[in-house]
Amino acid sequence: MIRILFYLAIVFALGLGFAWLADRPGDMVVTFGGYQYQVSLMVAAVAVTAIVAAVMLSWWLAKALWNSPYTIARHFRARRRDRGYQALSTGMIAAGAGDAALARRKNKEAAKLIRSDQEPLIHLLDAQAALLEGDHDGARQKFEAMLDDPEMRLLGLRGLYLEAERLGDRAAARHYAGRAADLAPQLGWAADSTLEERAERGDWDGALALVDAQKSTRQIERETANNKRSVLLTAKAMSLYDSDFNAARVAALEANRLRPEFGPAAVVAAKALFRNNDVRKGSKVLEVAWQAEPQPEIADLYVHGRPGDAVLDRLARAKKLQSLRQNHPESSLAVARAALDAQDYALARAEAEAAARMQPREGAYLLLADIEEAETGNQGKVRQWLAKAVRAPRDPAWVADGVVSERWAPFSPVTGRLDAFEWRAPEERLGHLIEQDDERPEPVVIPSISVAHTDDIVDVPVDSDVEAKPQTSADRAVANDGPFAPDSAETAEDDEPAEPVRLPDDPGVDPDEARADTQRRFRLF
Template identity: 60%
Template sequence: MFRILFYLVVVFVLGLGFAWLAERPGDLAITFSGYRYEVSLMVAAVGIVAIVATVMILWWLIRSIWTSPYTVARYFRVRRRDRGYQALSTGMIAAGAGDGGLARRMSQQAAKLISADQEPLIHLLDAQAALLDGDRQAARDRFTAMLDDPEMRLLGLRGLYLEAERLGERDAARHYAERAVEAAPQLEWAVNAALEGKTGEGEWDGALKLLDSRKATGKDERESVASRRAVLLTAKAMDVLDADPQTARTAALEAHKLRPDFVPAALTAARALFRQNELRKGSKVLETVWKKEPHPEIADVYIHARPGDSTHDRLARAKKLQSLKRNNVESALIVGRAALDAGEFQLARESCEAAARLGPRESVYLLMADIEEAETGDQGRVRQWLAKALRAPRDPAWVADGYVAERWAPISPVTGKLDAFEWRMPMERLAQVVESEEDFSPAPSIPAPKEEPETAEAETVVIEAETVKPEPAAKPQEPEKPSEPSPETAKTPPQPPEPPANPAPVNGQKAAPGEAEEPVKPPIPDDPGVEPDDKDASTSGRFRLF
């Protein structure tokens, strides 16, 4: 653009000059070797311009002829380089697509056309082709050769790290990751790998130093670094809580400041403060995190802050937590448990019912079963609540990579990943499938039919069962089929039926051998029996598992 403007300016200046000369006529006389030459001023100017142009053209021709060998060589060199880069590009695309054969051919062609010293990507293409061909040793050799080149060193470390991870050599992988972090602390994969190595060995201080060496630029990166720093500080505080409560307090409070809603940090800080008799400050920390993230462990530590408190004192502290977070399942549950311990059964039942309305789950029905057993001792109702707990959704738990743990841990026991545990509801277990199959299985109190009786007494029972004609089940005077006793008669032992009174067959089927004279057995603890509210169960003679 500037060159075109320059040429336009030059032409414009020349035009102005010739116009100025045309308006001022004159003659130019030159005496040379005894001769006198006279020409007009315009002709002289045109001649001077022509002479300059001729000289420039001659100079260009001479220069072109002189530099023609270099120009020709440069043309072929550029053409060769373009072909090499085209082969390199095709090979990289083939390697990404998984075509090992094409990647190998393009790598060889690119190596012939381009020097590997001038283009380091040839080493990468060669290593990728070796990996696709299954030659792992050749690929490792290529990655090792990259370590000598400052421009390719990080790429070689990355390749060696991945190969060490594939072979399960954790120490070697950690070594390569630490070297990469020393050269470039901003590498995410290197920082994560080095952190996993240090956290796996419990080197919390080393992990913190490694994390501090990383330079976070964006907002998301700074938040990620702060989150992981909080996890490392919490792990350090939990590790030294018994030996050095002061250090644990400092680390846990810093972690709580970085992540105010992080439950493990708040729990560790509160425990350290309670050990130093700072009850008010520790309670304040728990109340702060309770408002953001209600958690059962927070409630447990909060109400048991003073070991000498009575059950009514703990109930008062539970009510205070409930006032901070109303209409919440955890708030209702903690009040219900505290009320049960204090003997306030009505309040415990009301709190448990409120929790069931807010979010029915396993712990709600288990608590209701405890209340029922402590208040009334009605085993039928207790088993009914236990049956509901068996079918209810699972309670939230600490889950990491499919592993469910009772306590939080800084790293995953499966993959070793930092900050992998989450407080959420675990996946539904296969036990629910088994429960659905049990709904169609025979009652536990009735044994399965036997093909061959083992004793003479069993043979007599079989003969009697075949000869006695069963009566229709619709008659009300027929004896009831063995079932769970009602609440009014729960304390009286069941009486065995008379021999002639066999259980009526269901749907007109003949009674199976071995079931006619079987004595009534008490229900097993896992069988909730017939629900007391079901009035038709006593007359129908059917068993109901859940």
């Protein structure tokens, strides 16, 4: 478009020039070789213009004739190259679709039409075709050959990495990923694998440098980078806490600054501050993390953060922590534990029962058993609470890839994934009762059961909707119907069901609770 406008501007300028000359008549006299030539100014201008145009046209024709062999060769070369790229494109599509035969055929065609040193994608198509044909050894050799070419080196490392992952050779895969990360930190697959490998080796500084490189290349967002740095700094502080406390304190405080609501970072930072007798700042750090996600480790450290406190002082700190996150089971359990240490059994029982009502789980019932044993020593009630704890859902813990841990770890022990542990309730035990009524399947109804006596077996039909009643002596007499049937006096005395025999310290099980618990269970036998 610009070129057309440029040509139009030139034509317009020439037109204006000729019009200007036409309005101003004049003559031009040229003396050459003893002759004098006189023409009008307009004729002279037209002649000069025609001569210039003729010279330019002659030069263009001469140049075209001189360059014609090269032009013809370039035409055929471009046509051959276009055919090669078309074959390469078709081969790459076939490789992506899984058509090994077409990919191999187009690879050979592209290799004939295009030189492999000019187009590196031919090597990639060759390796992909080998993988589709099942020739993994040949594919690995082609990927290794790519390492000699700076332009193809990252592609070769990627191929070798995937092959090592396929074979399950984790060390080799991370070796290739490390080489790729050194060359190009912006590669996500290489950076993530190298980050996991350095974290497993405990090379926290190297892992932090890699995260900084990812952040500088804008491969990851700022928030994601801060989260990863917080995890790595927390792990570094935990590993250096006993050997190099100053470095651990600096790392812990920076981790808490980057992610104040992260529980493990808050715990290690608070420990470092408590060790330096900075109780106020350490308590503030724990309070922020507690408001985000209450955890038992935070509560325990907060309550015992000030050395030399009396049990009542620790109870007061637990109540303060409860005020920051009210109506939460962990808050009630923290107060209950502190009250138990202070021998305030009434408060401990009330808070533990409140926690059990808010979230019935194993830890609440175990704490109630401890309170019962400390207050009354009634072993029957203690066993009752322990039985509830066995059937109750499990307490929240650190879970990653199916692994449950009481302590936080920076990476998963199964996959090595960084920041994999989450604070949540683990999977329920096998055979645990289903609490939701809409999700509970229909009970298995057995049409009859057999009650075995000394000599006879009587089939008693059972209705699933009718509650079974204890058998009286009259019923036993009808069932026996023999010389050993009890007399009428014994029958009259036994019409009322007998009270079950219990140990002196066994309060037994509440019949209503036992009936409700039985209705919730699956009837399998």
